[in-house]
Amino acid sequence: MATIHDVALRAGVSPKTVSRVMNDHESVTAKTRERVREAMRALDYQPSTVARVLRSQSAPAVGILMGDPSGGYQTRIHHALMVACLQNGRHLSAELVEGDMAGWQDRIRAFVTEGGVREMVLLPPECDFAPLKALLREHGVRCVLISPTSPDSLSPSIVMDDRAAAREVVEHLFSLGHERIGHIAGHPDHAASTLRRNGFNEAYAAAGKPRPDPALIVPGDFSFKGGLAGAQALLDMDDPPTAIFAANDDMAAATCMEAQRRGLKLPDDLSVVGFDDAPIAAAIWPSLTTIRQPFDQMTQRAITALNGWSANEALGKGAATILTQHSLVIRESTGPVRAG
């Protein structure tokens, strides 16, 4: 493995100049720069991240905290973040945080100081955990929040417009002729649940229709089981809805299952819409119409925010809220309302 010295020797300059070239320092002659570049190429030189971290006390890594991945959400963000890091020449460093958070402070401290992590991406629910954010700030770690319940005045947030997305879902159903639309709400602790329900209601108002029957909104908890219960409640009604909008894909899948169990044909007898575009949405039959959370874009924006942090700081409080663009993915689970 070639070191900076080898490169310097070959280019006939000092190591420091090589360092300057690597870090895009301004004051290097174009000629020298090219000579150094050439030497790097010739020696297939790869600067040692470790040495750099040791000296400069900061790594080019983006940290992320992970818990149990069974929900799927974290995993997808994690994957998207790895891709984003890769594209930005960064490295992703993950630390486990779950269950009994006993001694979590020490764990985080070690993660940050040992790994030299100076920047982190925080996911729900950690992105709303004030003590954690305070600890990180204390250690000079810059954070970007993904879908926090409420924006933070010190860290930029990457969010999607859950309310608008829910409205789009309902408008899509309206366009198919559905009037009685059921909604299985999300877990009451999640801010997104409220936003999605509000969007559901707003769509009626925006279309100049009367407020939907409150009985058509049933509670849920984002789980398959919760979705099953919600679907049962809705389909047991005397005047059941012709379409059901579940606050996430797991519950929507459960709804499909329950409907098929009752002998309903999808989407003829019932249209179902989910939210998230989780793997299950494309896997099951009928595949789910759903809202695609733009994970790629979210993580890309997160890295961009981190990259341009200094600019952000100059820009103001650094508390920007970055909105990402979701999209309605229409698949097989929605169709025109049955005539009659």
Added chain:
Amino acid sequence: MATIHDVALRAGVSPKTVSRVMNDHESVTAKTRERVREAMRALDYQPSTVARVLRSQSAPAVGILMGDPSGGYQTRIHHALMVACLQNGRHLSAELVEGDMAGWQDRIRAFVTEGGVREMVLLPPECDFAPLKALLREHGVRCVLISPTSPDSLSPSIVMDDRAAAREVVEHLFSLGHERIGHIAGHPDHAASTLRRNGFNEAYAAAGKPRPDPALIVPGDFSFKGGLAGAQALLDMDDPPTAIFAANDDMAAATCMEAQRRGLKLPDDLSVVGFDDAPIAAAIWPSLTTIRQPFDQMTQRAITALNGWSANEALGKGAATILTQHSLVIRESTGPVRAG
């Protein structure tokens, strides 16, 4: 942050002695050792991994390569591995490997040299990719293989007994009175598919029953859609099976869905068994009887193998095959065969 010098100063010894204490070197007086330990405690000393890596050119991290996580398998191993690393005072370093593997050699090389990774855990399908293993060996990286198609003569493998597990599934169904059992096979490219099908057949032989009707074994591909097709084929038969054993949980879930769509009551009219104990197995209704892959144990063993590598080397070729213990998880999707 306290450094080794601070500790040395406080303990009244040289930094080297502190280093010796940290690395459990033999030749340090008990008294000195205790004094150093005390100083470490007093200063809340955390040795710098970065410095250690730089100097000793090897990190205490275990590497893993990750691709698209949508299958769920990687994610679960990843999580289990993080837990295992945590318990063993190690750190997990993940690198993305997927899609167009153009330039994968450089990526891997960088991962290994930059990160100082000297040990890796290889998952399917990478664990069977010879060029990758050769490259890693070339760089002195020690590997542990998880569920490889065929064992490697140079790296220990952690496997589970797919065949025995499949046998247990069938025996469980036998014990419930099922005689006509369908099997939806896995993706033909996966070794596990064959093993599970063989186990399925073996169970009949072991029970002294005639070889099962070949028509009862239908092809699959581990996907939900493939499971749907397989279930349809089986349930469309003139003399349909009373139980279906799918080679993984996704296909089992699809089978449940298809059966319920046809108005069958589970498990009264049809018993269904999956394989893997994926999150979906516990999520759906009825929850799936399935084989639990012992991920915790597998990853724990992997780390143990890595920890005791030198011992292994002395022991022979280092090509141990470590068998882990699966278990049959009986849930709601299986029940006694319907009388008559």
Added chain:
DNA sequence: GTGTCCATTGTGAGCGGTCACATTTTGTCC
């Protein structure tokens, strides 16, 4: 006492970079 030996401890260098600062070059103007 003093020479030998071994166990325990210390010394200085260096891993591969970057930092603050010193030094050299270069260009500009009179």
Added chain:
DNA sequence: GGACAAAATGTGACCGCTCACAATGGACAC
């Protein structure tokens, strides 16, 4: 051509730790 500032480059130290080797001490035999 010489004075001068500004730009370009080089110098050594140092980040925190571990390495090879040297040095210290005490126990023991003579």
